[in-house]
Amino acid sequence: QKEVEQNSGPLSVPEGAIASLNCTYSDRGSQSFFWYRQYSGKSPELIMSIYSNGDKEDGRFTAQLNKASQYVSLLIRDSQPSDSATYLCAALMDSSYKLIFGSGTRLLVRP
Amino acid sequence: DTGVSQNPRHKITKRGQNVTFRCDPISEHNRLYWYRQTLGQGPEFLTYFQNEAQLEKSRLLSDRFSAERPKGSFSTLEIQRTEQGDSAMYLCASSFRDGGEKLFFGSGTQLSVL
Numbered sequence: 001q002k003e004v005e006q007n008s009g010p011l012s013v014p015e016g017a018i019a020s021l022n023c024t025y026s027d028r029g030s031q032s033f034f035w036y037r038q039y040s041g042k043s044p045e046l047i048m049s050i051y052s053n054g055d056k057e058d059g060r061f062t063a064q065l066n067k068a069s070q071y072v073s074l075l076i077r078d079s080q081p082s083d084s085a086t087y088l089c090a091a092l093m094d095s096s097y098k099l100i101f102g103s104g105t106r107l108l109v110r111p
Numbered sequence: 112d113t114g115v116s117q118n119p120r121h122k123i124t125k126r127g128q129n130v131t132f133r134c135d136p137i138s139e140h141n142r143l144y145w146y147r148q149t150l151g152q153g154p155e156f157l158t159y160f161q162n163e164a165q166l167e168k169s170r171l172l173s174d175r176f177s178a179e180r181p182k183g184s185f186s187t188l189e190i191q192r193t194e195q196g197d198s199a200m201y202l203c204a205s206s207f208r209d210g211g212e213k214l215f216f217g218s219g220t221q222l223s224v225l
Binding site for chain 1 (some may be wrong): 142145146151152153154155156159161166167169202212213214215216217218219
């Protein structure tokens with residue numbers, strides 16, 4: 001079992017729709033979670049962090065965390081073609097400094 | 112803030128040769144990470160420094176890989192006796208100690224081993 005798992009996609013949504021990206025993690029002790037966006041040929045860039053159960057909103061992005069279910073999600077409202085990228089979920093392992101990434105979900109927003 | 116800088120951007124080498132990559136983190140960041148990424152995969156953790164101390168190293172990292180961060184500033188990653196399986200993008204990231212592990216990545220060094 002991978003430590004952080006994501007569906008590789010691609011997830012295809014029409015412009016203006018809500019894109020929902022999901023992630024599960026195996027280490028129950030993980031406390032910090034992150035979503036990174038990676039455009040093709042570029043390096044990852046941080047878009048959201050979440051540390052507590054519940055929702056965290058930032059503009060068009062909402063991160064959701066459910067530690068009991070070991071589940072993290074990212075919602076993108078009013079999706080734009082410029083949101084087309086690979087979205088990487090990452091978890092900070094308990095008692096460790098290493099951030100573990102999932103394999104990423106490719107999102108395609110159709111104009 | 113000039114961002115995380117990595118050199119070279121691309122490196123082509125023959126199998127068996129040694130290669131060295133350099134990373135200059137954001138100046139006030141005291142934490143530095145090396146990751147490796149192959150096509151279709153997420154970044155894979157290699158090693159982590161806090162200041163000049165190497166605090167964690169992946170079990171997957173063979174003894175052909177070594178990293179240093181003298182004086183807690185820039186870092187180098189050396190791969191000895193390269194193999195074709197070492198071909199990947201090598202990413203450096205840095206963060207501030209109280210930044211909640213919010214990593215800022217450099218543009219990476221793309222290694223191709225022929």
